[in-house]
Amino acid sequence: MSPIPWDQPATLIDLDGKAPLIATVRDCATHFAMFKPFAKEQARVLLTQPVHREGRKTRTWLLEPAEIEQLAQRLKDEG
Template structure:
């Protein structure tokens, strides 16, 4: 996945139907980090700019839980 700017607008959605979180990638990653395991499996992030995924011909607008976790890991690594 290509790097995503922390200040890019994004929306975190929940497949269980809870209210979405509208903010930035950073805010979505911060919230995802405090979710319980079950809530993490239901979370997705809708991007305002699609990103390229290695091995795919097209860009995507939606981040899966493992991709959101990668953002959390990046956030922690950057401090």
């Protein structure tokens, strides 16, 4: 996955119907890190700019839970 700027606007949504979080990628990753495992499985991030994924011909607007987890880990590693 291409690096995503922390200040890019994004929306954290879940498939369980809770209200979305409209914020930055950083805020979405921070909130995701606090979720319980069930909530993490239901979470998705809708980006305002699509990103390239390795092995895919087209860019994507939606991040899956494993990709959001990578962002949360990157945020933790950066301190």
